Each structure stands twice: as C-alpha cells, then as structure tokens.
Amino acid sequence: MNKIILFIITFCLLVIAACLSHEEPPTEPVLSEQMRQVYSDLLMAKQAMINDEDVQVRRLVEFTRGLPSRESLKSDEFQAELKAFEQMYTEFSALTTQQDLLEKYQAVVQWCISCHERHCPGPLRTIKKLQLD
Numbered sequence: 001m002n003k004i005i006l007f008i009i010t011f012c013l014l015v016i017a018a019c020l021s022h023e024e025p026p027t028e029p030v031l032s033e034q035m036r037q038v039y040s041d042l043l044m045a046k047q048a049m050i051n052d053e054d055v056q057v058r059r060l061v062e063f064t065r066g067l068p069s070r071e072s073l074k075s076d077e078f079q080a081e082l083k084a085f086e087q088m089y090t091e092f093s094a095l096t097t098q099q100d101l102l103e104k105y106q107a108v109v110q111w112c113i114s115c116h117e118r119h120c121p122g123p124l125r126t127i128k129k130l131q132l133d
C-alpha cells in the first residue's frame with residue numbers, strides 16, 4: 001500500500017516538474033497586427049500635432065520579426081525594404097523636437113503609402129487619413 005502511495009506521489013511530482021520546465025516558445029509578432037498598432041499610434045500622433053501637444057509614439061517596432069501572411073512577403077527584396085522602413089521608423093520615434101517630428105512624420109506616412117501601393121493596396125484609403133493637410 002505504502003509503495004503505491006509513494007509511486008503516485010513520485011509520479012505527480014514528475015508531472016509537475018515536467019509542466020514547470022516546459023517553456024512556451026516565443027510567439028512571433030504578426031506583421032499585419034504590428035502595422036495596425038503603428039497605424040493607431042500615428043493617428044494619435046497626428047491628432048497631437050494638430051492640437052500642438054507633445055507627440056508620443058511607441059518606440060521599437062520590429063517589423064522584420066513580424067510574421068507575414070503571404071509567402072511573397074518573405075522575399076529578400078520585400079524584407080530589405082521592410083528593414084529600411086523599420087530603421088526610419090525607429091529614428092522617427094526617437095525624435096524629440098516637434099519640427100523634426102513633423103518632417104519625419106510626413107516622410108514616414110509617404111513610405112507607408114508607397115509600399116502599400118505596391119504590396120498591399122487594401123488599407124490605402126485608411127492609411128491616407130494619416131496625411132496632414
């Protein structure tokens with residue numbers, strides 16, 4: 001009888017240990033989800049600029065880690081452009097003076113539009129709402 005109980009306890013401990021040591025694989029961000037977040041960040045930034053308030057943008061967006069929905073978006077060419085855009089976006093989000101931000105903001109939005117015209121025209125109309133008049 002004691003042996004059975006000991007066996008059950010040992011078994012349970014092993015199961016618990018196995019569960020605790022099991023690490024979740026890091027989940028990759030999804031590219032379109034990252035893009036949607038950036039869109040709403042920029043919409044808030046635009047509103048802040050219009051109201052002459054301090055502009056806040058999320059700092060680091062690792063677009064190149066983002067999981068694309070189509071095989072063609074894994075091409076070297078597309079990934080290189082995404083990388084270049086990621087660098088520009090990082091610089092933009094680190095800017096502090098409002099004048100620099102304004103100029104870079106226009107350039108960032110222009111790039112959103114340019115890439116979307118070539119690779120993903122669906123949300124263009126929405127993205128164009130980021131343009132300043």
Ligand code: HEC
Nearest residue numbers: 031032035036039068069081082085111112115119120123
């Ligand atoms: C280098 C090219 C490129 C640039 C630059 C780019 N995008 Fe995208 N974006 C894409 C692609 C491609 C997708 C679709 C991703 C997928 O299907 O996996 C996408 C997806 C999106 C989506 C989601 C669409 C949906 O239907 O869910 C939004 C919103 C978006 N982008 C907004 C933006 C904004 C705003 C910017 C500028 C800050 C931007 N994008 C810059 C290529 C780009």
